[in-house]
Amino acid sequence: MRFHTSFAMSVQHLLLVLIVGSLAACSSSDKQDVTFIDKDTPSSTAHLPSGMVADTHPLPAPVRRDKSHWQPVRWASLPGLAQDDVLQAWQAWLQSCQNPPAAFVKLCPEIRRLQGAQPAQIWHWLQTRMQPYRVQALDGQTKGMLTAYYEPYLTARRQPNAQFRYPLYSTPPALVDNQKTRWFTRRQIDTLAQAQAALRGRELAWLSDPVEALILHIQGSGRLLITEPDGRQRQVRMAFAATNNQTYGSVGKWLLDRGLVRDATWPGISAWVRANPHRVQEMLWSNPRYVFFKEEPLEGTAAQFGPRGAQGVPLTAGRSIAVDRASIPYGTPVWLHSPGPTQQLSRMAVAQDTGSAIVGAVRADYFMGWGAEAGDIAGRTKQDLYLWVLWPKGTAVP
16 A cells, blocks of 8 residues: 655644544434334335345344344345445455454355455345344434544654654553553643653654644554654554553543634634644643554555454454444444435445444444545544444344
């Protein structure tokens, strides 16, 4: 994968992604719910892709999970089914087969054999082997929220200087020994000698802007063009390793709650940052959560995929989502429908990740990929969402 030509994303762009993205995690839409035709009636072939046929078999029983109900539906009720490029989705499913959940272990040999098959063959296999279920909240609500995330490109140095003085750390010993330990807050890490002593020698790289560091923490991983001490430059990935187990705080909500901006549009936020540079650090400290990283090489096939998600497999741009695992298990293929306004999506994806703000039955964070363009779209994505899980027929749901 060719590296992006512009590494130095401006503070303005980064803050736009940060504020809009973080507000997406705490906002909700007041639009009316959408009704889909998914009753227990035989499906027609009008909305089915080539390879599928009208389904007249009895539907299975509904499923109840900790945070969601799964309601069985016909394939023809999935909006936009015939328009999706199923071959793209297959790449994400192949990644899941590196570490499949128990329900999919027996299917993975078949999934691998279908790599490179014609779309009609794959659609036929899906209809034969998988049952779609509409996901809804325990109160029956089918509408949820879609946000998006990405891997930023940043410039970094291996050693600090007057410009590059904001570190990215590997996991401190206290969290290596016990990852559930509640460690120092972001502010304490920046100010307390005890915290800084515990992190001394664990600096992986140095950035030129604290806002860039926070962006990397919120996104969970990123790609760096790093300058080594001898002047060589190379590409590496800073992948998520651990957190300090403090509560996540939205900096956008912090600004709104204090009346520092009237709304979360970029003009108001940008004006506030320009007018109040002395308060930017205070804004950053409003998020107590701190992320620690591990460095990974970024070459060959690794550059063609995203970081490893919570399932333990590489994410696929446009086909991997983060979910609440109490609603949808990792490794589950899903059909997602989101009518916009930023992105109009009706496609298959795979639940391969999670996040602290990804909570709820019908909730997903859509992995956009990497670079400035992906970040711009991710930062503006906050829209209605409908989900259907695709579960192996005759297999118990955990």
